[in-house]
Amino acid sequence: MSRGTLLYAAQRLVLISLTAVVVSSIVFIGIHQLPGNALASERRNNPATEQALLHHYNLDLPWPQQYLLWVEGLSRGDLGESLVNMGVQITPLLLREAKVSVTLGLAAVLITIGVGLTLGTIAAIRQNTWVDYVASTSAVIGYSVPSFVWAFLLILLTVSGFYAWTGGLVYEDIGWGKIEQIPVPALALGLPYAAIVARLTRASMLEVIRQDYVRTAWAKGLAARVVILRHALRNALIPVVSILGPLITGIITGSVVIEFLFGIPGLGQEFVTSILSRDYNIVIGVFTFYAVLVGLANLIVDLIYPVLDPRIRY
Amino acid sequence: MAAIPTTVEASQELLVGDLPEQLSLGQDAWRRLKRNRLAIIGLVIIAIFLVTALVSIVWTPYATWRQALGPTYQGPTLAHPLGLDDYGRDILSRVMGGAAIALGVGVGASFLASVTGIVLGLLAGFYKGKVDVVISLVINVFYGVPDLLIALILVVLIGRGTLNIILAISLTAWLGMARLVRGQTLSIREREYVEAARTIGTPNLMILVRHILPNALGPIIVQATYLVPAAIIFEAFLSLLGLGIPPPAPSWGRMASEGYKALQLAPHIVLAPCAALSLTVLAFNWLGDGLRDAIDPRMRR
Numbered sequence: 001m002s003r004g005t006l007l008y009a010a011q012r013l014v015l016i017s018l019t020a021v022v023v024s025s026i027v028f029i030g031i032h033q034l035p036g037n038a039l040a041s042e043r044r045n046n047p048a049t050e051q052a053l054l055h056h057y058n059l060d061l062p063w064p065q066q067y068l069l070w071v072e073g074l075s076r077g078d079l080g081e082s083l084v085n086m087g088v089q090i091t092p093l094l095l096r097e098a099k100v101s102v103t104l105g106l107a108a109v110l111i112t113i114g115v116g117l118t119l120g121t122i123a124a125i126r127q128n129t130w131v132d133y134v135a136s137t138s139a140v141i142g143y144s145v146p147s148f149v150w151a152f153l154l155i156l157l158t159v160s161g162f163y164a165w166t167g168g169l170v171y172e173d174i175g176w177g178k179i180e181q182i183p184v185p186a187l188a189l190g191l192p193y194a195a196i197v198a199r200l201t202r203a204s205m206l207e208v209i210r211q212d213y214v215r216t217a218w219a220k221g222l223a224a225r226v227v228i229l230r231h232a233l234r235n236a237l238i239p240v241v242s243i244l245g246p247l248i249t250g251i252i253t254g255s256v257v258i259e260f261l262f263g264i265p266g267l268g269q270e271f272v273t274s275i276l277s278r279d280y281n282i283v284i285g286v287f288t289f290y291a292v293l294v295g296l297a298n299l300i301v302d303l304i305y306p307v308l309d310p311r312i313r314y
Numbered sequence: 315m316a317a318i319p320t321t322v323e324a325s326q327e328l329l330v331g332d333l334p335e336q337l338s339l340g341q342d343a344w345r346r347l348k349r350n351r352l353a354i355i356g357l358v359i360i361a362i363f364l365v366t367a368l369v370s371i372v373w374t375p376y377a378t379w380r381q382a383l384g385p386t387y388q389g390p391t392l393a394h395p396l397g398l399d400d401y402g403r404d405i406l407s408r409v410m411g412g413a414a415i416a417l418g419v420g421v422g423a424s425f426l427a428s429v430t431g432i433v434l435g436l437l438a439g440f441y442k443g444k445v446d447v448v449i450s451l452v453i454n455v456f457y458g459v460p461d462l463l464i465a466l467i468l469v470v471l472i473g474r475g476t477l478n479i480i481l482a483i484s485l486t487a488w489l490g491m492a493r494l495v496r497g498q499t500l501s502i503r504e505r506e507y508v509e510a511a512r513t514i515g516t517p518n519l520m521i522l523v524r525h526i527l528p529n530a531l532g533p534i535i536v537q538a539t540y541l542v543p544a545a546i547i548f549e550a551f552l553s554l555l556g557l558g559i560p561p562p563a564p565s566w567g568r569m570a571s572e573g574y575k576a577l578q579l580a581p582h583i584v585l586a587p588c589a590a591l592s593l594t595v596l597a598f599n600w601l602g603d604g605l606r607d608a609i610d611p612r613m614r615r
Contacts, residue, residue, distance in 0.1 A: 019458060022455060023458075031467075141596060143599070144543070144592055144599050145596075146550065146591070146592070148550070148551070149570075149588040149592055152574070152577060152581075155577060249460055252460050253460040253463075253551075256462055256551075257554055271466070275470050298458070
């Protein structure tokens with residue numbers, strides 16, 4: 001980490017917090033223009049109670065004032081209180097759920113990169129053989145099958161399949177909390193993107209292995225493993241890293257559906273339940289969290305670049 | 315006044331006699347596309363999908379909403395080749411009806427997003443300056459936000475009609491198209507023929523429509539093709555979360571989400587719409603890959 005890198009990272013962190021504030025402000029202002037929220041949808045007999053509640057959430061103020069109060073809270077890291085589950089502070093709740101989502105997301109990214117790089121590299125070094133055709137075809141099929149379809153297939157395979165085939169010895173339920181419950185949703189989430197990574201790796205590997213320095217490496221009599229992994233793959237990785245940003249945004253999007261299907265208590269599921277129950281405070285909070293997460297993920301990707309390619313400096 | 319050819323087409327006609335063979339860009343691309351086996355398979359699947367969608371509007375074996383046609387959760391039988399769902403509805407009929415919805419949402423959203431993206435991309439790339447700053451800022455801010463969340467909020471706000479779903483999907487789908495068109499425009503506007511057009515006093519609108527747009531059309535067609543399956547998957551996402559096109563419309567995503575609770579008991583309820591959806595998406599991706607290779611010869615492996 002040079003001084004330039006640190007400075008660059010610091011600038012980006014400022015930019016990330018700015019984006020988070022802008023995005024959540026748009027959502028805040030948009031949502032507050034609308035009639036109705038979780039409080040209004042419940043019938044209350046006592047007008048005094050309702051007034052007290054409105055006051056408690058600052059909802060009796062005009063929206064510009066509410067907005068200022070909210071920004072002030074945000075600057076302290078306080079996202080307010082849930083409208084449905086009264087007394088529940090949103091920031092600690094979402095922090096807990098973000099940990100779940102990040103765990104799932106990281107597992108999915110690892111699968112994406114692992115499977116994608118392996119398939120892509122094998123396809124490239126065996127170009128135009130049956131290995132290549134099988135790998136390339138499965139890559140297109142892989143990303144045409146959306147994550148939720150993978151989820152259904154994997155659930156059928158692991159939950160029903162393993163149970164039936166082992167005569168009831170292996171039974172694995174879906175859900176969250178045990179380590180062995182992570183791989184199935186992570187696979188469902190990662191496989192479509194692994195296919196994209198595989199295609200890209202194959203294309204950039206094919207370009208790299210024709211270059212002179214790789215021929216030199218072969219000519220020096222280096223082991224195939226060394227030529228492929230250390231000389232070719234390292235340079236082939238650079239274009240692959242460039243799609244990691246959009247890929248991570250995609251995985252976060254997909255995780256909303258996957259968390260919902262698998263009953264995983266992460267940010268995505270929270271978002272869906274909150275928006276259905278009109279708990280707008282949480283909706284805005286999740287948006288803020290996602291904006292920060294996407295920003296941080298992209299920052300990490302950009303910091304990987306100079307490690308792979310010393311020509312890039314910040 | 316008549317003898318001198320005034321348009322490019324007319325002067326080309328005069329030349330054709332001297333050249334052995336002339337193909338327009340479109341003909342050339344089509345010839346290359348025809349040689350791509352996967353693209354043709356994709357086209358065939360898309361044709362079947364189109365016909366199914368159109369037929370389902372006037373006829374399905376059973377009405378898509380008709381319940382209690384037999385035992386609920388029944389597997390495939392002769393009368394119901396894909397079985398019955400949890401309300402005893404015919405799954406084959408519903409998968410057919412789902413094709414019409416997928417077609418409407420996919421093509422509708424791709425069209426709307428493409429038009430928006432093309433117009434804004436052209437403006438940003440051509441006029442540069444303040445216009446570009448504003449449009450690029452919008453693109454960059456929203457590019458980092460997961461599109462599904464924006465669509466979910468919009469759907470909750472404006473309701474779940476088919477048109478609203480198309481709108482919600484297009485709201486973020488245009489970003490990629492605008493980025494692409496902006497980049498293309500930035501490079502095309504510096505070419506000599508654009509400069510020539512400007513020199514003879516062609517109005518800006520004319521330059522945009524007659525010179526820049528046609529030359530950027532190749533990548534635009536490819537991107538628009540990829541947008542169709544993306545929109546179909548997106549609608550399925552919304553439906554799975556219970557915020558897609560409302561029942562009893564047989565959207566593939568909704569069928570999957572309704573069958574999910576009985577996945578182990580009756581997997582055919584989930585698998586039938588999922589297979590239809592995956593096959594359609596696959597076909598569009600194959601066609602898109604084929605078009606990309608055919609239109610841009612540099613992309614050929």
